[in-house]
Amino acid sequence: MRSHRIAVIPGDGIGQEVIEAGKKVLSALAEKSGDLRFEFVDFDWSSQRHLEKGEYIPAGGLDELSRFDAIYFGAVGSQDVPDHISLWELRLAICQGFDQYANVRPARVLPGVNSRLKGAEDIDWIIVRENSEGEYSGNGGRVHQGFPDEVGTEVSVFTRKGVERIHRFAFQLAQSRPRKQLTLVTKSNAQRYGMVLWDEVFFEVAKDYPDVSIDRELVDAVTTRMVLKPETMDVIVATNLHADILSDLAAALSGSLGIAPTANLNPAGTFPSMFEPIHGSAFDIAGKGIANPVGSFWTAAMMLEHLGESTVAERLMAAIERLTASGLQTKDLGGTATTRDVTQAICADIERQ
Ligand code: NAD
Numbered sequence: 001m002r003s004h005r006i007a008v009i010p011g012d013g014i015g016q017e018v019i020e021a022g023k024k025v026l027s028a029l030a031e032k033s034g035d036l037r038f039e040f041v042d043f044d045w046s047s048q049r050h051l052e053k054g055e056y057i058p059a060g061g062l063d064e065l066s067r068f069d070a071i072y073f074g075a076v077g078s079q080d081v082p083d084h085i086s087l088w089e090l091r092l093a094i095c096q097g098f099d100q101y102a103n104v105r106p107a108r109v110l111p112g113v114n115s116r117l118k119g120a121e122d123i124d125w126i127i128v129r130e131n132s133e134g135e136y137s138g139n140g141g142r143v144h145q146g147f148p149d150e151v152g153t154e155v156s157v158f159t160r161k162g163v164e165r166i167h168r169f170a171f172q173l174a175q176s177r178p179r180k181q182l183t184l185v186t187k188s189n190a191q192r193y194g195m196v197l198w199d200e201v202f203f204e205v206a207k208d209y210p211d212v213s214i215d216r217e218l219v220d221a222v223t224t225r226m227v228l229k230p231e232t233m234d235v236i237v238a239t240n241l242h243a244d245i246l247s248d249l250a251a252a253l254s255g256s257l258g259i260a261p262t263a264n265l266n267p268a269g270t271f272p273s274m275f276e277p278i279h280g281s282a283f284d285i286a287g288k289g290i291a292n293p294v295g296s297f298w299t300a301a302m303m304l305e306h307l308g309e310s311t312v313a314e315r316l317m318a319a320i321e322r323l324t325a326s327g328l329q330t331k332d333l334g335g336t337a338t339t340r341d342v343t344q345a346i347c348a349d350i351e352r353q
Protein backbone atom coordinates (compact mmCIF):
# COMPACT_ATOMS: atom_id res chain seq x y z
CA MET A 1 0.00 0.00 0.00
CA ARG A 2 1.44 3.36 -1.03
CA SER A 3 0.54 6.13 1.38
CA HIS A 4 0.86 9.91 1.15
CA ARG A 5 0.36 12.40 3.96
CA ILE A 6 -1.31 15.52 2.66
CA ALA A 7 -1.81 18.74 4.58
CA VAL A 8 -5.08 20.32 3.48
CA ILE A 9 -5.60 24.07 3.84
CA PRO A 10 -8.97 24.96 2.28
CA GLY A 11 -8.68 28.61 3.40
CA ASP A 12 -11.46 31.03 2.49
CA GLY A 13 -14.55 31.32 0.28
CA ILE A 14 -14.72 28.93 -2.65
CA GLY A 15 -11.30 27.57 -1.60
CA GLN A 16 -13.23 25.50 0.93
CA GLU A 17 -15.75 24.32 -1.66
CA VAL A 18 -13.29 23.27 -4.35
CA ILE A 19 -10.85 21.58 -1.97
CA GLU A 20 -13.67 19.55 -0.44
CA ALA A 21 -14.53 18.47 -3.98
CA GLY A 22 -10.88 17.69 -4.78
CA LYS A 23 -10.52 15.50 -1.70
CA LYS A 24 -13.54 13.47 -2.82
CA VAL A 25 -11.92 12.90 -6.19
CA LEU A 26 -8.59 11.89 -4.62
CA SER A 27 -10.43 9.48 -2.34
CA ALA A 28 -12.27 7.98 -5.31
CA LEU A 29 -8.93 7.43 -7.06
CA ALA A 30 -7.45 5.78 -3.97
CA GLU A 31 -10.46 3.51 -3.57
CA LYS A 32 -10.32 2.51 -7.23
CA SER A 33 -6.58 1.77 -7.08
CA GLY A 34 -6.83 -0.41 -3.99
CA ASP A 35 -3.11 -0.04 -3.22
CA LEU A 36 -3.05 3.71 -2.67
CA ARG A 37 -3.94 5.72 0.41
CA PHE A 38 -4.11 9.42 1.24
CA GLU A 39 -3.89 10.60 4.80
CA PHE A 40 -5.51 14.04 4.79
CA VAL A 41 -4.94 16.35 7.74
CA ASP A 42 -7.08 19.50 7.67
CA PHE A 43 -5.76 22.85 8.85
CA ASP A 44 -8.23 25.64 9.61
CA TRP A 45 -5.77 28.36 8.65
CA SER A 46 -8.10 30.98 7.22
CA SER A 47 -9.29 34.55 7.51
CA GLN A 48 -11.93 33.40 9.97
CA ARG A 49 -9.17 32.05 12.21
CA HIS A 50 -7.29 35.33 11.83
CA LEU A 51 -10.38 37.30 12.87
CA GLU A 52 -11.01 35.05 15.87
CA LYS A 53 -7.46 34.38 17.07
CA GLY A 54 -5.37 37.14 15.51
CA GLU A 55 -3.28 34.77 13.41
CA TYR A 56 -3.48 32.68 10.26
CA ILE A 57 -0.70 30.26 11.18
CA PRO A 58 -0.29 29.25 14.83
CA ALA A 59 3.13 29.18 16.52
CA GLY A 60 5.03 26.12 15.28
CA GLY A 61 2.57 25.72 12.41
CA LEU A 62 5.15 25.73 9.62
CA ASP A 63 7.21 23.10 11.47
CA GLU A 64 4.17 20.88 11.63
CA LEU A 65 3.43 21.48 7.97
CA SER A 66 7.02 20.67 7.00
CA ARG A 67 6.46 17.01 7.88
CA PHE A 68 3.87 16.41 5.15
CA ASP A 69 4.48 14.99 1.68
CA ALA A 70 2.52 17.80 0.02
CA ILE A 71 0.17 20.69 0.76
CA TYR A 72 -3.23 20.99 -0.95
CA PHE A 73 -4.34 24.62 -0.71
CA GLY A 74 -7.63 26.35 -1.64
CA ALA A 75 -7.50 30.14 -1.58
CA VAL A 76 -7.17 32.93 0.90
CA GLY A 77 -8.88 36.32 0.92
CA SER A 78 -11.78 37.83 2.82
CA GLN A 79 -13.77 41.03 2.59
CA ASP A 80 -13.07 41.52 6.32
CA VAL A 81 -9.26 41.42 6.06
CA PRO A 82 -7.06 43.60 3.81
CA ASP A 83 -5.75 41.44 0.94
CA HIS A 84 -2.10 42.26 1.62
CA ILE A 85 -2.46 40.85 5.13
CA SER A 86 -4.23 37.62 4.17
CA LEU A 87 -1.85 36.97 1.28
CA TRP A 88 1.36 37.64 3.20
CA GLU A 89 0.36 35.93 6.43
CA LEU A 90 -0.82 32.70 4.90
CA ARG A 91 0.03 31.93 1.30
CA LEU A 92 3.29 33.85 1.01
CA ALA A 93 4.35 32.76 4.50
CA ILE A 94 4.22 29.17 3.26
CA CYS A 95 5.70 29.77 -0.23
CA GLN A 96 8.59 31.82 1.10
CA GLY A 97 9.03 29.84 4.35
CA PHE A 98 9.39 26.61 2.35
CA ASP A 99 11.46 28.16 -0.43
CA GLN A 100 8.91 27.13 -3.06
CA TYR A 101 10.70 29.21 -5.63
CA ALA A 102 9.30 27.60 -8.77
CA ASN A 103 5.66 28.27 -9.48
CA VAL A 104 4.48 26.18 -12.41
CA ARG A 105 1.27 27.10 -14.25
CA PRO A 106 0.07 25.02 -17.20
CA ALA A 107 -2.53 26.46 -19.57
CA ARG A 108 -4.39 24.35 -22.09
CA VAL A 109 -7.91 24.31 -23.50
CA LEU A 110 -9.57 21.18 -22.16
CA PRO A 111 -11.93 19.28 -24.50
CA GLY A 112 -15.43 20.72 -24.61
CA VAL A 113 -14.36 24.03 -23.11
CA ASN A 114 -15.10 27.08 -25.24
CA SER A 115 -12.53 29.81 -25.27
CA ARG A 116 -13.48 33.26 -26.47
CA LEU A 117 -10.16 33.38 -28.26
CA LYS A 118 -9.99 32.29 -31.90
CA GLY A 119 -7.21 29.72 -32.27
CA ALA A 120 -7.23 28.95 -28.54
CA GLU A 121 -6.97 25.21 -29.23
CA ASP A 122 -3.29 25.93 -29.94
CA ILE A 123 -2.66 27.02 -26.36
CA ASP A 124 -0.34 24.57 -24.66
CA TRP A 125 1.82 26.61 -22.39
CA ILE A 126 3.55 26.26 -19.08
CA ILE A 127 4.27 29.53 -17.35
CA VAL A 128 7.16 29.32 -14.89
CA ARG A 129 6.86 32.03 -12.29
CA GLU A 130 9.72 33.04 -10.01
CA ASN A 131 8.06 32.65 -6.63
CA SER A 132 10.50 33.77 -3.96
CA GLU A 133 11.76 37.27 -4.69
CA GLY A 134 11.44 40.04 -7.27
CA GLU A 135 8.52 42.41 -6.95
CA TYR A 136 7.07 40.39 -4.03
CA SER A 137 10.14 40.57 -1.82
CA GLY A 138 8.26 42.66 0.70
CA ASN A 139 10.79 45.48 0.64
CA GLY A 140 9.65 49.04 0.72
CA GLY A 141 7.98 51.47 3.00
CA ARG A 142 5.83 54.52 3.46
CA VAL A 143 6.95 57.82 4.83
CA HIS A 144 4.78 60.77 5.85
CA GLN A 145 1.86 58.38 5.91
CA GLY A 146 -1.44 60.15 5.35
CA PHE A 147 0.19 63.50 4.54
CA PRO A 148 0.11 65.20 1.14
CA ASP A 149 3.82 64.53 0.55
CA GLU A 150 3.56 60.85 1.38
CA VAL A 151 5.86 58.49 -0.51
CA GLY A 152 5.45 54.74 -0.88
CA THR A 153 8.19 52.51 -2.27
CA GLU A 154 7.95 48.91 -3.39
CA VAL A 155 11.44 47.63 -4.06
CA SER A 156 12.00 44.62 -6.28
CA VAL A 157 14.92 42.43 -5.30
CA PHE A 158 16.53 40.10 -7.83
CA THR A 159 19.50 38.00 -6.74
CA ARG A 160 21.81 36.22 -9.17
CA LYS A 161 21.20 32.96 -7.27
CA GLY A 162 17.43 33.44 -7.36
CA VAL A 163 17.42 34.32 -11.05
CA GLU A 164 19.78 31.52 -12.05
CA ARG A 165 17.84 28.79 -10.27
CA ILE A 166 14.50 29.76 -11.84
CA HIS A 167 16.07 29.91 -15.31
CA ARG A 168 17.67 26.47 -14.82
CA PHE A 169 14.33 25.11 -13.67
CA ALA A 170 12.59 26.58 -16.74
CA PHE A 171 15.22 25.22 -19.14
CA GLN A 172 14.94 21.74 -17.65
CA LEU A 173 11.16 21.86 -17.92
CA ALA A 174 11.37 23.06 -21.53
CA GLN A 175 13.84 20.25 -22.27
CA SER A 176 11.29 17.68 -21.06
CA ARG A 177 8.61 18.91 -23.50
CA PRO A 178 8.27 17.85 -27.14
CA ARG A 179 8.80 21.36 -28.56
CA LYS A 180 11.68 22.29 -26.22
CA GLN A 181 11.02 25.99 -26.53
CA LEU A 182 11.49 28.66 -23.87
CA THR A 183 10.45 32.30 -23.97
CA LEU A 184 12.07 34.78 -21.61
CA VAL A 185 9.81 37.61 -20.47
CA THR A 186 11.16 40.76 -18.80
CA LYS A 187 10.92 44.52 -19.07
CA SER A 188 14.58 45.27 -19.55
CA ASN A 189 14.08 48.29 -21.77
CA ALA A 190 12.50 50.41 -19.03
CA GLN A 191 14.02 48.67 -16.01
CA ARG A 192 17.78 48.73 -16.22
CA TYR A 193 19.01 46.72 -13.25
CA GLY A 194 17.12 43.69 -12.03
CA MET A 195 15.57 43.06 -15.46
CA VAL A 196 18.90 43.30 -17.26
CA LEU A 197 20.30 40.84 -14.69
CA TRP A 198 17.43 38.50 -15.62
CA ASP A 199 18.28 38.75 -19.31
CA GLU A 200 22.02 38.26 -18.83
CA VAL A 201 21.70 35.25 -16.55
CA PHE A 202 19.16 33.71 -18.95
CA PHE A 203 21.60 33.78 -21.86
CA GLU A 204 24.42 32.43 -19.67
CA VAL A 205 22.27 29.50 -18.50
CA ALA A 206 21.05 28.91 -22.09
CA LYS A 207 24.55 27.71 -23.05
CA ASP A 208 24.01 24.62 -20.87
CA TYR A 209 20.81 23.72 -22.75
CA PRO A 210 21.71 23.92 -26.46
CA ASP A 211 18.75 21.70 -27.43
CA VAL A 212 16.23 24.24 -26.11
CA SER A 213 15.24 26.93 -28.58
CA ILE A 214 14.91 30.32 -26.96
CA ASP A 215 13.45 33.72 -27.63
CA ARG A 216 12.64 36.79 -25.60
CA GLU A 217 9.80 39.25 -25.22
CA LEU A 218 9.01 42.34 -23.23
CA VAL A 219 6.09 41.71 -20.91
CA ASP A 220 3.75 44.15 -22.65
CA ALA A 221 4.49 42.68 -26.07
CA VAL A 222 4.06 39.11 -24.91
CA THR A 223 0.42 39.75 -23.99
CA THR A 224 -0.33 40.47 -27.63
CA ARG A 225 1.58 37.38 -28.76
CA MET A 226 -0.43 35.26 -26.32
CA VAL A 227 -3.65 36.50 -27.91
CA LEU A 228 -2.62 36.76 -31.56
CA LYS A 229 -0.15 33.88 -31.99
CA PRO A 230 -0.77 31.44 -29.15
CA GLU A 231 0.74 28.58 -31.17
CA THR A 232 4.20 30.16 -31.12
CA MET A 233 4.86 29.60 -27.43
CA ASP A 234 5.63 26.63 -25.21
CA VAL A 235 7.34 27.34 -21.86
CA ILE A 236 7.48 30.92 -20.60
CA VAL A 237 9.68 32.13 -17.74
CA ALA A 238 8.91 35.41 -16.01
CA THR A 239 9.19 37.26 -12.73
CA ASN A 240 6.88 36.95 -9.76
CA LEU A 241 4.65 39.89 -10.79
CA HIS A 242 4.78 39.46 -14.55
CA ALA A 243 3.99 35.74 -14.44
CA ASP A 244 1.23 36.33 -11.91
CA ILE A 245 -0.51 38.57 -14.43
CA LEU A 246 0.29 36.48 -17.52
CA SER A 247 -1.05 33.32 -15.93
CA ASP A 248 -4.46 34.86 -15.18
CA LEU A 249 -4.56 35.94 -18.83
CA ALA A 250 -3.54 32.44 -19.89
CA ALA A 251 -6.31 30.95 -17.72
CA ALA A 252 -8.96 33.25 -19.18
CA LEU A 253 -7.78 32.56 -22.75
CA SER A 254 -8.02 28.84 -22.13
CA GLY A 255 -11.60 29.04 -20.89
CA SER A 256 -11.89 30.12 -17.27
CA LEU A 257 -9.96 31.07 -14.18
CA GLY A 258 -11.84 28.20 -12.53
CA ILE A 259 -9.88 25.58 -14.47
CA ALA A 260 -6.26 26.59 -14.01
CA PRO A 261 -3.97 24.81 -11.53
CA THR A 262 -0.59 25.66 -10.10
CA ALA A 263 2.26 24.04 -8.23
CA ASN A 264 4.52 25.94 -5.85
CA LEU A 265 7.57 23.71 -5.94
CA ASN A 266 10.53 23.40 -3.63
CA PRO A 267 12.64 21.58 -6.22
CA ALA A 268 15.35 20.65 -3.70
CA GLY A 269 12.77 18.62 -1.78
CA THR A 270 13.90 20.08 1.56
CA PHE A 271 10.36 21.24 2.24
CA PRO A 272 6.97 20.12 0.98
CA SER A 273 5.58 21.68 -2.18
CA MET A 274 2.15 23.30 -2.31
CA PHE A 275 -0.58 22.77 -4.92
CA GLU A 276 -3.52 25.13 -5.50
CA PRO A 277 -5.95 26.33 -8.12
CA ILE A 278 -4.82 29.77 -9.31
CA HIS A 279 -8.11 31.51 -8.54
CA GLY A 280 -8.92 33.30 -5.30
CA SER A 281 -11.77 33.02 -2.82
CA ALA A 282 -14.30 34.57 -5.27
CA PHE A 283 -16.53 36.67 -2.97
CA ASP A 284 -19.19 36.95 -5.68
CA ILE A 285 -19.95 33.21 -5.83
CA ALA A 286 -18.74 31.90 -2.45
CA GLY A 287 -21.29 29.83 -0.55
CA LYS A 288 -23.50 29.31 -3.60
CA GLY A 289 -22.20 25.87 -4.52
CA ILE A 290 -21.47 26.90 -8.11
CA ALA A 291 -17.68 27.24 -8.10
CA ASN A 292 -15.92 25.32 -10.82
CA PRO A 293 -13.90 22.60 -9.07
CA VAL A 294 -11.96 21.57 -12.19
CA GLY A 295 -9.01 23.79 -11.20
CA SER A 296 -8.72 21.93 -7.92
CA PHE A 297 -8.95 18.56 -9.75
CA TRP A 298 -6.18 19.51 -12.18
CA THR A 299 -4.22 20.78 -9.16
CA ALA A 300 -4.65 17.34 -7.56
CA ALA A 301 -3.26 15.76 -10.74
CA MET A 302 -0.16 17.96 -10.49
CA MET A 303 0.21 16.95 -6.85
CA LEU A 304 -0.06 13.24 -7.75
CA GLU A 305 2.62 13.66 -10.40
CA HIS A 306 4.87 15.30 -7.80
CA LEU A 307 4.22 12.45 -5.35
CA GLY A 308 5.49 9.99 -7.96
CA GLU A 309 1.99 8.75 -8.82
CA SER A 310 2.26 9.41 -12.58
CA THR A 311 -0.16 6.67 -13.59
CA VAL A 312 -2.83 7.85 -11.17
CA ALA A 313 -2.22 11.45 -12.28
CA GLU A 314 -2.78 10.42 -15.90
CA ARG A 315 -5.94 8.55 -14.92
CA LEU A 316 -7.23 11.69 -13.20
CA MET A 317 -6.33 13.96 -16.14
CA ALA A 318 -8.19 11.60 -18.49
CA ALA A 319 -11.23 11.69 -16.17
CA ILE A 320 -11.10 15.52 -16.10
CA GLU A 321 -11.03 15.61 -19.90
CA ARG A 322 -13.97 13.19 -20.18
CA LEU A 323 -15.83 15.40 -17.72
CA THR A 324 -15.28 18.66 -19.60
CA ALA A 325 -15.95 16.93 -22.92
CA SER A 326 -19.28 15.63 -21.58
CA GLY A 327 -20.60 19.19 -21.46
CA LEU A 328 -21.43 19.05 -17.74
CA GLN A 329 -20.10 22.48 -16.88
CA THR A 330 -20.43 25.14 -14.21
CA LYS A 331 -21.68 28.66 -14.85
CA ASP A 332 -18.26 30.20 -15.54
CA LEU A 333 -18.06 27.89 -18.58
CA GLY A 334 -21.59 28.67 -19.69
CA GLY A 335 -23.26 25.64 -18.07
CA THR A 336 -25.70 25.20 -15.20
CA ALA A 337 -24.04 22.39 -13.21
CA THR A 338 -23.19 22.85 -9.54
CA THR A 339 -19.89 22.04 -7.84
CA ARG A 340 -21.54 18.93 -6.46
CA ASP A 341 -22.94 17.76 -9.84
CA VAL A 342 -19.50 17.99 -11.40
CA THR A 343 -17.80 16.26 -8.46
CA GLN A 344 -20.31 13.41 -8.40
CA ALA A 345 -19.96 12.92 -12.13
CA ILE A 346 -16.19 12.64 -12.08
CA CYS A 347 -16.19 10.35 -9.03
CA ALA A 348 -18.73 8.06 -10.73
CA ASP A 349 -16.62 8.04 -13.87
CA ILE A 350 -13.47 7.14 -11.91
CA GLU A 351 -15.36 4.31 -10.26
CA ARG A 352 -16.59 2.97 -13.63
CA GLN A 353 -13.20 2.93 -15.36
P1 NAD B 1 -10.89 35.49 -7.78
O1 NAD B 1 -10.02 34.51 -8.49
O2 NAD B 1 -11.35 35.10 -6.44
O3 NAD B 1 -12.18 35.80 -8.69
C1 NAD B 1 -12.11 36.46 -9.95
C2 NAD B 1 -13.37 36.11 -10.77
O4 NAD B 1 -13.28 34.78 -11.27
C3 NAD B 1 -14.65 36.18 -9.97
O5 NAD B 1 -15.69 36.68 -10.77
C4 NAD B 1 -14.92 34.74 -9.60
O6 NAD B 1 -16.28 34.43 -9.39
C5 NAD B 1 -14.36 33.99 -10.80
N1 NAD B 1 -13.85 32.67 -10.39
C6 NAD B 1 -12.68 32.42 -9.75
N2 NAD B 1 -12.56 31.11 -9.49
C7 NAD B 1 -13.68 30.52 -9.97
C8 NAD B 1 -14.15 29.17 -9.99
N3 NAD B 1 -13.44 28.16 -9.46
N4 NAD B 1 -15.35 28.93 -10.56
C9 NAD B 1 -16.06 29.92 -11.10
N5 NAD B 1 -15.68 31.22 -11.12
C10 NAD B 1 -14.50 31.51 -10.55
O7 NAD B 1 -10.08 36.86 -7.74
P2 NAD B 1 -10.42 38.24 -6.97
O8 NAD B 1 -11.87 38.49 -7.05
O9 NAD B 1 -9.45 39.19 -7.49
O10 NAD B 1 -10.03 37.98 -5.46
C11 NAD B 1 -10.93 37.57 -4.43
C12 NAD B 1 -10.11 37.30 -3.18
O11 NAD B 1 -9.24 36.19 -3.39
C13 NAD B 1 -9.21 38.45 -2.76
O12 NAD B 1 -9.20 38.51 -1.35
C14 NAD B 1 -7.85 38.07 -3.29
O13 NAD B 1 -6.79 38.64 -2.56
C15 NAD B 1 -7.89 36.57 -3.11
N6 NAD B 1 -6.99 35.81 -4.01
C16 NAD B 1 -6.34 34.77 -3.47
C17 NAD B 1 -5.54 33.95 -4.24
C18 NAD B 1 -4.86 32.78 -3.60
O14 NAD B 1 -5.18 32.42 -2.50
N7 NAD B 1 -3.93 32.14 -4.26
C19 NAD B 1 -5.42 34.21 -5.61
C20 NAD B 1 -6.13 35.28 -6.15
C21 NAD B 1 -6.93 36.07 -5.35
Ligand code: MN
Nearest residue numbers: 244245248278
Ligand atom coordinates in the same frame (compact mmCIF):
# COMPACT_ATOMS: atom_id res chain seq x y z
MN1 MN C 1 -2.56 35.78 -8.99
